[in-house]
Amino acid sequence: MLLTNNYIPMRDLLPINGTFEMMELPYKADALGIISDTTLGFHHGKHLKAYVDNLNRLLPDSGLENMPISEVIRKSTGGLFNNAGQVLNHVMYFEQFGLEHHEPSNRMAQKLTKDFGSVEAFRKEFEQKGTTLFGSGWVWLSTDADGHMVITQETNANTPLGRGLTPLMTFDVWEHAYYLDYQNRRADYLNALWQVVDWQVVESRLD
Numbered sequence: 346m347l348l349t350n351n352y353i354p355m356r357d358l359l360p361i362n363g364t365f366e367m368m369e370l371p372y373k374a375d376a377l378g379i380i381s382d383t384t385l386g387f388h389h390g391k392h393l394k395a396y397v398d399n400l401n402r403l404l405p406d407s408g409l410e411n412m413p414i415s416e417v418i419r420k421s422t423g424g425l426f427n428n429a430g431q432v433l434n435h436v437m438y439f440e441q442f443g444l445e446h447h448e449p450s451n452r453m454a455q456k457l458t459k460d461f462g463s464v465e466a467f468r469k470e471f472e473q474k475g476t477t478l479f480g481s482g483w484v485w486l487s488t489d490a491d492g493h494m495v496i497t498q499e500t501n502a503n504t505p506l507g508r509g510l511t512p513l514m515t516f517d518v519w520e521h522a523y524y525l526d527y528q529n530r531r532a533d534y535l536n537a538l539w540q541v542v543d544w545q546v547v548e549s550r551l552d
Contacts (some may be wrong), residue, residue, distance in 0.1 A: 358414040358436060363404060365414065367397050368436050377442055379537040384525045392521055393435045400428040418506055430502030434483055437550075438517050443543030453548050460494040467496075468539060474498050475516050475535045484535075486514040488551070514547045 358365060370389055375382035400417075403425045404410050409417045417429040449457060454464050461467035467486075474496050475484035482500040487510035489495055494513075497505055505512045516538055517523075523534035 358433060360404075360411055360413075363410040364401050365397055365432060367394055368439065370439060372443060376444060377541045379526075379540050380442075380523075381526050384523070387525070388517075388522055389435075389439060393432070393439075396428045396431040396435065399424065400432055403428060415506055418504060427502040430504050433506075434502065434504060434515060434517070437512060438483075438515050438522075441514055441543060441546050442538075442541045443546065444541075446543045446545040447540060449544045450548055453544055453551075456494055467494075471496055471516070472532065472535045475518050476532045478518055481519040483515045483517055483519075485510075485512055486547075487512045511550070513550045514542070 370385070373382075374385040374389075377385070404417075407421070407425060409420055409425070412420075414429055414433050418426060418433060421429060448454075449464060457464050457467045461470060471484060471486065475498075478484060478498045478500070480500060482498060482503070485497050485499055485505050487495055487497060487505040487508075489510055495510065497508065497510070499505065499507075516535055518531060518535070523531065527534040527537075
């Protein structure tokens with residue numbers, strides 16, 4: 346893995362011949378239960394695909410061709426930044442869900458307890474930050490340069506990379522992520538997501 350300034354221990358997205366590929370879901374669209382296959386069909390199949398297509402359309406002659414997506418995000422502005430950010434955000438969001446490992450490992454639980462008081466206190470703060478984020482965006486769990494875990498609210502296509510943080514987990518609070526299933530009940534959606542978080546995936550982003 347790559348990164349210029351500070352090393353980010355996460356799975357970066359690399360273009361193939363200057364083009365980013367559309368990710369495959371690591372589970373069937375109807376497997377999660379608390380997110381419907383209809384929502385995933387639109388969210389993954391329409392929204393993410395549009396961001397990938399727009400990113401690939403904007404990359405030529407940008408000077409950022411063949412760079413990993415984290416570098417595109419750091420070095421771009423406007424539409425290129427927005428689409429690159431949304432591709433990374435969505436890939437990390439979709440990949441963190443699964444049918445197993447729905448509780449943090451002892452290692453992860455200890456880290457969360459150290460910085461938030463308990464796993465339950467972390468979940469409560471994470472949900473509160475997601476519920477109170479005004480408008481569209483993301484709530485993130487990340488680590489800072491000293492290894493401390495922090496929760497941030499990121500609006501629109503912003504990512505924790507802009508703060509020099511290592512992103513670990515995110516809940517999408519754009520309305521297209523939940524409105525077909527939960528309407529205006531964003532808090533219920535956020536609370537339900539814990540049932541499908543694959544903590545093994547989240548923990549792998551620490552290494």
